[in-house]
Amino acid sequence: xxxxxxSDHTIIKELGRRIKxxxxxxxxxQQTLSExxxxxxxxxxxxxxxxxxSLLSFVQLLRGLDELERLDNIIPDETISPLQLAxxxxxxxxxxxxxxxxxxxxxxxx
Numbered sequence: 001x002x003x004x005x006x007s008d009h010t011i012i013k014e015l016g017r018r019i020k021x022x023x024x025x026x027x028x029x030q031q032t033l034s035e036x037x038x039x040x041x042x043x044x045x046x047x048x049x050x051x052x053x054s055l056l057s058f059v060q061l062l063r064g065l066d067e068l069e070r071l072d073n074i075i076p077d078e079t080i081s082p083l084q085l086a087x088x089x090x091x092x093x094x095x096x097x098x099x100x101x102x103x104x105x106x107x108x109x110x
Contacts, residue, residue, distance in 0.1 A: 013050030015058075020048040022065050037064035 003011060023033060030048075034041040037060045047053050047061060062068050080088070 009050070012052060016048045016050040019058075019061055019065070022067060023048075026065065028065070033061070033064050037061060039064075 001014075006014070023030070028036075030041045030044045033039070033044055037044075039057055039060055043053055043057055044061065047057065059068075059071075062070060
C-alpha cells in the first residue's frame with residue numbers, strides 16, 4: 001500500500017479496518033475486548049469505523065488483542081553501529097558557548 005498517497009483520514013480508516021480484522025480473526029467481540037482493555041465499546045467501534053481516538057486507546061487495543069509487537073512494524077527501533085555511536089559521543093555538547101564579545105551594546109542610537 002502506498003501510504004504517502006493516502007489522506008490522514010483514509011489512513012486512520014485503514015488502521016481501524018485492520019484492528020477490526022484482527023479482532024474478528026481472533027473471534028473476540030467488541031464487548032469482550034472492552035472488558036479486557038477498559039476501553040468503552042463505543043470507543044472500540046469508533047476506532048474500527050475510522051474515527052479519531054487517542055493514541056493511548058490504540059495502544060490499549062493492540063495490548064488487548066495481544067498484538068503489541070506490531071508496533072515494531074510501525075516505527076522500528078533505529079540501530080546505530082558502535083563506530084557511529086562513538087563519533088556522536090565525541091561531538092556531544094557539554095555546555096553553552098563562551099561569550100564571544102558579539103553582544104548588543106546598550107545605549108545605541110536607534
